[in-house]
Amino acid sequence: MVEFDDLDRQILDLLLEDARRSFREIADEIGRSAPTVSNRVDRLRELGVIRRFTLDIDRSMLTTGEQSLVVARVQPSAAEPLADALADDEAVEHVLRGVGGTVVAKATVDTSTLDGLLGDLSEAYPDADWSVEPLVGTRWDPHLGVTGGFGLVCTVCGNTITEDGVDVEVESGNRHVVCCSTCAADITEQYERLADAE
């Protein structure tokens, strides 16, 4: 059983708004019992839809708040490794990557302290077009998408997952949700090939 319904969407909406809201309060809101909400939340965490419960902090109020905004444009094929390299730096908090090769990073240090990392990356990506600026304002309005539909997406073929969905546990303990047994076989094979290569 792998599905994702309106109840899940409502729970996510309420938790995005206030992640410390009690399960009982959520239960009242959506017309279910607290254990149901608890079970749903557990499932959403296990599936990886909820990556973590966290805070939105106003860093402009803190002296640790010097932050930098990095925007780079590279060849689309180079975007993923660049994004990974940026994300690996401990000062980098956020990385966004567009399909066209735009990579945006938000770091929790000032621009001069970032220089070391960016110097290395500039050499590794000589064709890249870089900009680095002190970050002066961030706004965040957490919500799910505004489009009507919702559901889970197959990580193999991209189709929407229905009641035929399969929840595959690959050997590292990671889980993947796929739409059918064909995609499940696909992903299992991929992981086995990866394991053999080691």
Added chain:
Amino acid sequence: MVEFDDLDRQILDLLLEDARRSFREIADEIGRSAPTVSNRVDRLRELGVIRRFTLDIDRSMLTTGEQSLVVARVQPSAAEPLADALADDEAVEHVLRGVGGTVVAKATVDTSTLDGLLGDLSEAYPDADWSVEPLVGTRWDPHLGVTGGFGLVCTVCGNTITEDGVDVEVESGNRHVVCCSTCAADITEQYERLADAE
């Protein structure tokens, strides 16, 4: 009394990692009692350091997950109104603004659905340099800054706030934290002038 010490920093660190962690667990971790943690968290919320408790969601798993990355470069003076205009749209979840006039937005709709909003904004900011792409990857590693120091910053003059700090309540119910009575008078005056202008 307005201060921000190592205890606050530790509490924020632990909550960034898991915002549903119990106050008692945090208390054990930092060697204080649960009521102390509860009081500190209340204070951090009231001060606006904690803007909200929320979730990090993996949108790539949801069919609502089509997202767009917008990067605009405008005159620095135009960046703030542009950032506000973007943030006002309900599909826009994140807005980042650099001091040099770079504005980055992350929207929870695909690029074609964004067209209406961006068409209007392109007309309003004819000198802007725009790019819009489907967003294909986001990573987020929540943490406080990596720099050593911490503390609260005066919203008037930018100095670090010490035990002389003042917590001013301006008439709208909003609060500001400033470093001294001079800055407190400044901000009160500013708000009064604003009220008179209406």
Added chain:
DNA sequence: CCTGAAACGCCTCCGTT
């Protein structure tokens, strides 16, 4: 500003439907 005790509320396991 902190603590401990106590009261109250919330979460989760379990048995049932």
Added chain:
DNA sequence: AACGGAGGCGTTTCAGG
């Protein structure tokens, strides 16, 4: 899959240092 009850935590209030 979901519910109600029960036991055990978690949170908050309060008195006292």
